[in-house]
Amino acid sequence: MLREPMGLLGIGLVLLIVLGALFAGLTGYSPSKLAMRDRFLDPSFTHLLGTDHLGRDLFTRVLHGARIALGVAFVATGISFIGGLILGMIAGYGPRWLDSLLLLLFDSLRAFPTVMLALALVTLTGPSLAAVVLVVVLATLPGYARVVRAQTMSLKTTEFVLSARSLGAPSWRILAVHIMPNLIGPLVILVSMDIPVVITIEAGMSFLGLGVRPPTPSWGAILNDGYAFIRESAWPAIAGGLPIIIATLGFTFLGETLRDHLDPRLRQDG
Amino acid sequence: MLLYALKRLGLALIITAVALILLISMIQLIPGDPAAVLLGPLASPEMREMFRQQMGLDQPALVQIARFFGRVLTGDLGTDVLTNRSVLVTVMEQVPFTLALIFASITWSALIGIPLGCFAALYRGSLADRIVGILSVSSIALPSFVIAIYGLLLFSVKLGWFPTIGAGDRGDPIDQLYHLVLPSLAVGLGWVGYLARMVRASMLEVLSENHVRMARAFGLEERTITYRYALKIAIIPTVVLLGMGVGNMISSAVFAEIVFARPGVGKLIFDAISTRNYPVVMGAVMITTGFYVLCTLIADLIAAGLDPRVRSTL
Amino acid sequence: MTPLLEVTDVVIRFPIHNRIAARLTGQPSSIEAVAGVSFTLEAGSTYALVGESGSGKTTLARAITGLVPIESGQVDFAGRTISGLSETALRGVRREIAMIFQDPIGSLSPRLSVRAILAEPFKVHGETADLDGKIARLLDDVGLSPHFAQRYPHQLSGGQARRVSIARALALRPKLVIADEPTAGLDVSIQGEMLNLMRDLQRKFGTTFLMITHNLNVVRHVADRMAVMYLGRIVEEGLTDDIFKAPRHRYTTALLSANLKAEPEAASYVIEAEGETPSLLNRPKGCEFHPRCLFKRDVCRTDMPEEQMPSTGHRFACHNPA
């Protein structure tokens, strides 16, 4: 995997974000302390990305934003992964009425465009990190569950599952030993390909003011501040967009390479 | 086909209904007092009480859901708190702007994306295919609002080539088109990649099928095989995915409208949130969701119509 | 001899449309994959269910152990009715009846090692003492060396995979083994190995075999009795030797004549069946084989033939038998 330029680039970009998140405290600036005298400074050695309309160091804010982005990405995809796996297997292997019910629920949730879901939900709950996680889970979980369900149903009729049933193996054993191991791989690929989507949702929601509350630095919020003062200085807007670009591209390249390597359907030799 | 269409239509109606019910039930499920959230911290207890009565929030949950559902079915989405007009009217005023943006974006991205996908499938493994591949995954990955802001920054603020805000003069189509350029660039760019990848993937799948081998064994020209034999099959799953992708496009359109201060449903909702115009938010969400379900329905029906295996069944 | 397995008037239906769709299309809401089948299997013998695609033989085999629900009829095993039992009640039965499925490699769980595959029967039935010893003995029984335990299904050849499924089926020393096309997908040179192995094990453990196959050559060498199935019914049933020597039903004769011999100057075959097996959606009236039969009479078009049994243990249903 390391031999492919795209994979290498992906790893590099992701590493940049992860290291940034880890060492965000070492820049010497606070992400939220105001310094009105230093407003709209251009990038320099003291302020790598310049400062925003409140004089805060943008580089520091971007690094702290990485913590939020990665945190949401991993927590929310983790919940979606486990929830999708369990609900999908129940729908695929359980009784038909339950399958119909769950399927209807998944499809109804998928009927909402993600932004609409976010807007409707946050109107009612008010903006918060939990709302962001909830939106991500509601937006991604039904898709995973549907894939898991479809695979479970096709695995259910394979001869090796019939063979286990004919031995008298109970349902939990068939699900745990024969079905789940064949689901995990494809689902991991699917979920890892979705990490950039999750980062986008988080950034998008904070851009709309639906995510974390200020002054907590989130990439979307930085971008929104930059957008508001775009005529004063271009740097805050650039600084807000840059990490989003790096993160989404990095995770996409990584996910693509991962899939090309792990998905047996795409490999030429068997 | 008729049976399939009826089934699919029935399913779309049920899904829309369940989606609506989910939306309405959210008010109940979410902890806290919606009146407090919606009216803001400054509202007096009397105002909140009045609001509750107005919205029917004092009724039992199931009654509320049933009532609301019943009203929605008759086309009554509630009253715009600010203007006292019907929400339906308020939202429908904005729909044409959003539709124009979406269709402009779909058109230009389809014109580039589909041929690009075919090209990549035909020259699979080549350098050009790899470059198209990397560019398309990148364009899918990049959030539309980042593209929108960078585009605004570069082309409007720095270079001054395009207008920054609005949808153009009412009676001036040229001006309107001019105002569409940057927003539809931001909305459509991801779709170019999305389409190219979809077309490429389904073309490759079809080209590896047995009947293509047979067509080759009969000496048919590669051009005939690609356009008459393979594309006709590959287009079927692509159409379905296009329908599903409209959801993404709606999301992108919301951002583009906000960034470019363009009138439209997205901007409407965004503004309604800041003015706590709760019925407008819900009404607009319902209408866009319905529109999205309609798009997937149409896409599925077109795909079914293109497939003789489905078409010939009753 | 006492019968080990008795199948009586078994009917199996599959839903194809829901009620509304069935009314709209004018098609039935279900098809009868198996339409009233009865046969008896003696302990220690080998019985073959023979038929082409669509004959319902695989469905019937799966229904015996409850993998497919039966609509009506009865299955008795070792003196006990096992049709209609719950999944939990079936567990004990499934210890006694093992199955071997068609696809040599596809019927082995792809993520499990051969060791785990062979350990499963013991784990499911709680006999985990000396697991490694048991697995080693099983591998030895089917002629595989111990290092195969570490392999995964995709690393096995068709023949090796087949041996693993046979070992797994025999792990708990079942009374009955149901083998669905045990030689399908294997080269001729390996088919013999599998049949020999199954026969060896039958001798050693006294296992009864129910074999489902379309391959008449296999049937002739291994089965004591056989039944020929067509469209979900048994059209002829009897001792294998009797049927091969003097087939009576016209479908059986057609099937036997279609079994081409590798002898170039042997008298050329005669095609004795026209066209193809009809769809279960529209079963022909009268004798269900009549549209393909070269010996049909008028009565065949209208009346379904009664089953006759001219000599003991050989029955068939044909208006104009050979």
Add this chain to the structure above:
Amino acid sequence: MSPLLDIKGLSVSFRTPRGELKALRDVALHVDEGEIVGIIGESGCGKSTLINAIIGLLPANTGAVSGHIGFDGQELVGLPANAMRKLRGERITTIFQDPMTALNPVLTIGAQMTAIQYRRRASASEKRRRAIEFLDKVRMPDAARRLDQYPHQFSGGMRQRICIAMALLTEPDLLIADEPTTALDATLEVQVIHLLRELQRDIGCSVLFISHHLGAVAELCGRVAIMYAGEVVEQGTASDIFRDPRHPYTRKLLECDPGRIAERQEILPTIPGELPDLVHVPKGCIFRDRCPERFALCGERPPEVTVRPGHQAACHKARELVAS
């Protein structure tokens, strides 16, 4: 008269992660005009590679191709893709194994049958008429009406008949039938074989019939070649091969065929052992490891022994192994 298809010293290898897989090695085979030649081989013997080499559709991971494939005096090895394509579907046609996937699901039978006549200068209605004529020939009932139906509206047997009709439509010189009956039930298999023989007589083309089913080959073919692990180990007339086989592999293969064993037997004969690894091809006779007759000389590559005119076996003992 030189043979229509004349293959000499053909070797084909594939690039695999483990190394060069030598799928075909030094294959010699010929098909005369108007002749039906059968190729028998078990899985992994290289029969599909041989067909793909003849019709010029080898997969992308093909490595070296050497030797000669002469077709009516023209060399096919190294022939430009365009020239090869001109032969395919015109002078060489193919019937594939699986009729269920061989036809394009979204085009009508008629569209597919007229599409392959694109080289003919004829009106659309004339092409259509010809399609109907050939569907009649393969005994498709109600051909004119069914021409406008899609593949999924036909049964497996009918689809194979359509494929046969398509393959004969252009009156080819050589018809390659790649296991055309394997996916069919026995009662259909005899129908298809019967049909093939009848139409071959009618049209007068040569046929290369590939199968692992000994009975089917015996029924249809005049001459037979036996392949094992990428080599042709024996070839001759059908009666030579089936009555007096001289290569130990052929002898074992025939012995194993339960259809040839007249009496019910307790123990069925088998060929113990596995196919050799074709990445590291062993020296000497390719069948040596599984051969009951092997002796010291088998470490050397066996010569092509001519047992009688037209009957060759690649075995050191070919002259000694007479029918018992």
